[in-house]
Structure formats: C-alpha cells, structure tokens
Amino acid sequence: MNAENDSVNEQPPPDNNSANAKGTLKPRKYRKTATFFLAVGWLLAGLNFLFLTALILGPREYYFGGIVTTLRYLVNLNIFNIPALIFGFIAWLFRRCQPAKDFCIVTLVFCFVINPSVGLFRLFVLTPSPVDSPRTRAALTDTCLPGVTAPSEEAAEKFARRLEEAIKAGDRLFLDSSVDLDLLVNRAFSWYGFSQTALDNFKRGLADNPNRIGDTLSTYVKEGGDVKYLRIHKVGNETRALFRLVSGTAKLNYSEFILAERKGATRISDVYVFSQGELLSVMIRWWTLAELLKATVFYEGSLSSDEQEYMESWTDVSELLEAYAADDPDRVLAMYGRLPFSVRKNRLIMYKRRGAARRKGLWSMEYSKAAEDMENLFPNDVSTHLAFMGYYNDSGHYAKAYASIDALEKAIGGDAYLEVLRGHVNYREKKYDQAMAAYERAIEMEPTLKKAYLSELRLLFRQGKWVEATLFLIRSEENVELSDAELQTVRGMLSYKLTKEYRQWKTLQQEQEKPINELE
Numbered sequence: 119m120n121a122e123n124d125s126v127n128e129q130p131p132p133d134n135n136s137a138n139a140k141g142t143l144k145p146r147k148y149r150k151t152a153t154f155f156l157a158v159g160w161l162l163a164g165l166n167f168l169f170l171t172a173l174i175l176g177p178r179e180y181y182f183g184g185i186v187t188t189l190r191y192l193v194n195l196n197i198f199n200i201p202a203l204i205f206g207f208i209a210w211l212f213r214r215c216q217p218a219k220d221f222c223i224v225t226l227v228f229c230f231v232i233n234p235s236v237g238l239f240r241l242f243v244l245t246p247s248p249v250d251s252p253r254t255r256a257a258l259t260d261t262c263l264p265g266v267t268a269p270s271e272e273a274a275e276k277f278a279r280r281l282e283e284a285i286k287a288g289d290r291l292f293l294d295s296s297v298d299l300d301l302l303v304n305r306a307f308s309w310y311g312f313s314q315t316a317l318d319n320f321k322r323g324l325a326d327n328p329n330r331i332g333d334t335l336s337t338y339v340k341e342g343g344d345v346k347y348l349r350i351h352k353v354g355n356e357t358r359a360l361f362r363l364v365s366g367t368a369k370l371n372y373s374e375f376i377l378a379e380r381k382g383a384t385r386i387s388d389v390y391v392f393s394q395g396e397l398l399s400v401m402i403r404w405w406t407l408a409e410l411l412k413a414t415v416f417y418e419g420s421l422s423s424d425e426q427e428y429m430e431s432w433t434d435v436s437e438l439l440e441a442y443a444a445d446d447p448d449r450v451l452a453m454y455g456r457l458p459f460s461v462r463k464n465r466l467i468m469y470k471r472r473g474a475a476r477r478k479g480l481w482s483m484e485y486s487k488a489a490e491d492m493e494n495l496f497p498n499d500v501s502t503h504l505a506f507m508g509y510y511n512d513s514g515h516y517a518k519a520y521a522s523i524d525a526l527e528k529a530i531g532g533d534a535y536l537e538v539l540r541g542h543v544n545y546r547e548k549k550y551d552q553a554m555a556a557y558e559r560a561i562e563m564e565p566t567l568k569k570a571y572l573s574e575l576r577l578l579f580r581q582g583k584w585v586e587a588t589l590f591l592i593r594s595e596e597n598v599e600l601s602d603a604e605l606q607t608v609r610g611m612l613s614y615k616l617t618k619e620y621r622q623w624k625t626l627q628q629e630q631e632k633p634i635n636e637l638e
Contacts, residue, residue: 152212155205159221162202166228169198170236199229266301268357269379274350277377277384278359282347285335293332299324301378301387306399320406331389331398335363342366348533358390362535364569370539371504372530392529395501396465404428404466424460431461442470450474451484463495472505480509500529511543519543534564538573545577553577565597572600572608579610584619591623 203225210218269277277296284292299321307317338345343365350359358374365371372392377384389398407425428435434456441449454462454471461467472492475484489506496502503522510519520543527536541556554577560570571594578587594600605611614620 152209152215152218155209155212156218156221159202159205159209159225162198162205163221163225163228166198166202166233170233196229196233199225199233203229266378266380268355269377269384271350271357273379273384274357274359274377278347278350278361278375281359281375282345282361285332285345286339288336288339290332290336293336296386297331298378298380298385298387301380301385302399302402305388305397306403324402331386338363338365349531351531360530362533364535368569370507370535372500372526372533392500393504394465394469395496395499401466404464424464427458427460428464431457435461435467438467438470442474445477447474447477447484451478465501468492468495480512485509498525500526507539511546514546516543516547532563534560534567534570537563538567538570541573541577545573545580550577550581561597568598568600568604571598572604575605576608576610579608579614584614584617587614588619588623592626 203222206218206221206225210222280292281296283289284296303317303321303324307320335345337343343363345364346362348360348362350357352358353374357377359377361373361375363371363373374390374392375386376388376390376397378387379385390396391398391401394401407429434453438450438453438457441453450470451474454467454474457467462471468488468491472485472488475482475488478484489509492502492505503525507519507522507526510516510522520540523536523540523543527533537556537560541553541560544550544553544556554574557570557574557577560567561574564570571590575587575590575594578584578590591600
C-alpha cells in the first residue's frame with residue numbers, strides 16, 4: 119500500500135511544453151517577434167495621436183468645407199489606427215501577454231470612441247461661424263498686428279472726405295499711397311503660411327499692377343459716373359467708410375473701405391465690394407492663389423476643400439478667365455459648364471459667368487439661368503440684388519425689384535439713390551404719385567443728387583405737366599446745376615422745347631445771366 123502511494127507521489131511534474139504543443143505558442147521563442155509587432159503598433163498609434171492633435175489645432179473651415187475636412191482627417195486617423203490594431207492583435211497571438219491585450223483595448227477605444235468624438239467636437243464646437251471665419255473676413259484682423267489700431271471716427275471721417283476729393287480730382291499720388299499693401303496682402307495670404315519673400319514679391323507685383331484701387335475708382339469719374347462718400351460706420355471691430363459708386367452707364371455699386379491706422383497714418387487695409395459680395399483680399403486670393411502656390415512652399419492643410427478643388431481645376435479656370443478677357447461669351451459659358459460644382463459656385467467664377475451671359479442679351483436663356491442660379495446659391499446676398507435689380511425691373515418682376523431695393527437699404531443703412539430706384543419701379547408700374555414721392559424723398563435726403571432731379575423731370579414730362587416742370591427746373595437751380603447735355607438725356611425734353619413754358623424758362627435764364635450793369 120505504501121509502495122503504491124510512493125509510486126504515485128514519485129510521478130514526474132507536468133511538462134509545460136506539452137501544453138504548448140496542444141495549441142499555446144512558446145513564450146520565449148516568440149518574444150522578439152511579439153515585441154517587434156507591438157513596437158510597430160505603438161509607432162502607428164503615435165502617428166494617430168499626431169493626426170489627432172492636428173485635427174484640433176489645424177486650420178478650421180466652415181459649412182461643407184468643415185465637414186469634408188473633418189471626415190478627411192478622421193479617415194487619415196483610422197488609416198494609422200486600424201493597422202496599429204492589427205499589429206497589436208498579432209503581437210497578442212504570438213505572446214498572449216497583458217501589454218499586448220491592453221494595447222488592443224486602447225486602440226479600439228481610440229478608433230471607435232476618441233477619434234469620432236474629437237472629430238465631432240472640432241466640427242460643432244471649434245468650427246467658426248461664417249461671420250468670424252477667416253475665409254469670409256481675413257486671416258487676421260488688422261488690429262492683431264503690432265502697431266496697427268483702428269482710427270478714431272474723426273480721423274476716419276477726414277480720410278474718407280480726402281479720398282472722395284482725390285477720386286474726383288484724379289489725384290494719383292494720394293490714391294496710390296492710400297492703400298496699405300502690407301495689411302492687404304496679410305489679410306489675403308497670412309492664413310497659408312507663405313514665406314515673407316514670396317509675400318514681398320507679391321506686394322511689388324501688386325504695386326505695379328495697372329488695375330490698382332485708385333485707378334479703378336478714378337475710372338468711374340472719367341467715364342461720366344459719380345463717387346459719393348456716405349458715412350463712417352462700424353462692422354465688428356473694423357472702421358469702414360461707405361462709398362456709393364455709379365458708373366457712366368448708371369450701374370450702381372457700393373464699397374466699404376476698411377480703415378486702419380499704422381505709423382500715425384490712416385490708410386485702406388481692405389475693401390468690401392458689394393457687387394461681388396466679397397472682400398478685395400478674398401478676390402485677390404482667388405485671382406492669384408494658384409500661381410502663388412506654384413511659386414512657393416505652403417502648408418497644405420491650410421487649403422479648404424473648395425480651394426483644393428479650385429486648384430485642381432485651375433487649367434479650366436484660367437482658360438475661362440482668358441475667354442472672358444477676350445470677350446468670348448460662348449467659350450466662357452462652355453468652360454463654366456465643365457467646372458465642378460464647388461468651383462462653379464465660386465463668386466469670382468459666377469461673376470464672370472453672369473457677365474458672359476449678359477453679353478448674350480438680357481432676354482437670353484443664359485442670362486435667365488445665371489439669375490436663377492445666383493438666386494438659389496446666394497438668395498439673401500447683396501451682390502445678387504445689385505446684379506439683377508435692373509433686370510427685375512425691366513422684365514416686369516416688380517415684386518423682386520422692390521425686395522432687392524429693400525435688401526440693399528437694410529444692408530447699407532439707407533441711401534437717396536435707392537429712393538430714386540424705387541421711383542423708377544413705380545414709374546414702370548405707372549404709379550406716378552408714388553414715383554413722385556420717392557424722387558422727392560431722394561432730393562430731401564441728398565439735395566445735390568442730380569439723378570433725382572433728372573428722374574423727377576422725366577416724370578413731369580411724361581405726364582405733360584409743362585408748368586410744373588418749369589417751376590421744378592427753377593427750384594432745382596438752388597441746389598444743382600443741370601447742364602444742357604444732362605437735360606438732353608431726359609426723355610421728353612424734345613417735346614418740352616416746343617412749349618411756351620420752355621421759352622419762358624430760357625428767357626428767365628438769359629435775364630439772370632445778364633451782368634448787373636446791363637440790367638440797370
């Protein structure tokens with residue numbers, strides 16, 4: 119009995135290697151292999167963490183650009199995360215140790231919890247609104263730069279009035295020096311991380327450009343138009359001078375000159391152009407971004423998805439711009455149809471498309487389609503109202519014409535010229551009393567606005583009110599001097615010249631022009 123117990127007790131201990139032979143891998147034999155796979159997994163996990171940091175701190179877009187950019191980052195994150203998870207799982211298979219198991223759990227948490235959470239946080243919390251976005255305003259506000267401050271209201275008023283005088287007088291020296299190119303280029307391109315050398319070269323090219331701001335403004339006056347300073351007002355922390363610009367063909371536009379004070383001088387840092395619905399710095403960016411990116415190194419992550427697609431379509435875009443400059447509307451419209459949607463809805467491209475469609479005729483199908491597309495893309499945008507306000511009036515869409523005038527009035531804070539336009543719509547509808555009231559309001563708001571006097575005179579001629587027209591001409595002489603050339607443009611003037619009231623008015627004018635000693 120004892121012998122049997124001794125034989126049982128003397129059996130050899132179980133061999134661990136026999137257990138391994140039944141399905142468990144040898145820990146010592148595969149230690150280096152498992153360590154290698156785990157190390158690669160940790161390296162990929164580190165890249166995942168770097169991309170996660172870039173997602174939080176990187177450039178932030180808004181609207182569809184923000185969604186696309188965030189999804190792109192999340193895909194990049196999981197490109198590293200999924201291989202890391204695979205390598206960690208292989209390490210666990212080779213050596214079922216706790217570190218490999220923990221690594222797999224952590225990677226799964228990052229893949230399905232942390233990464234999506236950070237992406238959503240970026241999209242809904244960190245993404246700026248369109249008003250605050252550097253895409254719609256500037257990369258940096260001027261006052262963020264050292265030595266730059268907003269001018270006082272008195273200094274801004276003085277500069278704006280001097281600018282108005284310089285435009286009307288064609289003072290090239292003042293106009294060329296009135297724009298701070300450093301601030302303008304900073305607002306256009308500082309977001310992209312270009313080298314200072316590239317920006318300096320661009321400034322020199324901008325300074326030598328014949329289509330400078332001053333030259334463009336002087337053209338309004340040279341071609342028989344008018345430039346009028348209206349008021350100083352604040353938009354956020356920016357001081358802006360509002361100007362009304364009317365071309366020689368009576369096309370209306372407004373511009374806000376953003377003013378900044380640097381080194382004791384008030385100058386223009388940017389311009390918001392109402393007809394384009396964009397800042398000048400943004401327009402410069404679209405005009406030159408592709409060429410500038412080719413010539414210098416930039417941070418690729420600073421491009422929005424729309425900008426990337428714009429860059430990819432640059433060959434077609436440049437061909438469209440060349441066709442527009444060559445006055446080839448058919449080619450412009452054909453090239454426009456080939457562009458991807460994100461590029462077609464670019465304001466610069468839409469503006470060129472509208473111009474080409476206009477050359478096909480106001481009643482053409484192309485122009486009607488351009489108006490419809492702009493209404494759909496920018497339904498409440500001032501640029502849309504400015505672009506098609508006249509078209510609405512001429513085509514009999516009077517409700518849309520009134521809505522456009524109301525929208526413009528709200529956007530700029532009121533202007534006498536808009537009352538003239540309101541009177542024009544009333545005139546087309548044959549609501550003559552309302553038209554007269556609108557013209558009178560315009561004269562009351564701005565007694566020197568010739569357009570209001572000429573419009574009211576046309577209305578009086580249209581109704582055959584020759585006596586009232588004569589009295590109105592006499593009254594207008596107190597505020598404005600209407601030349602014979604300007605009066606000849608008024609419809610009905612030829613009929614008025616045949617009346618006795620006209621002869622009486624001319625006789626009165628001649629009496630007033632006689633020297634005092636001759637009258638005695």
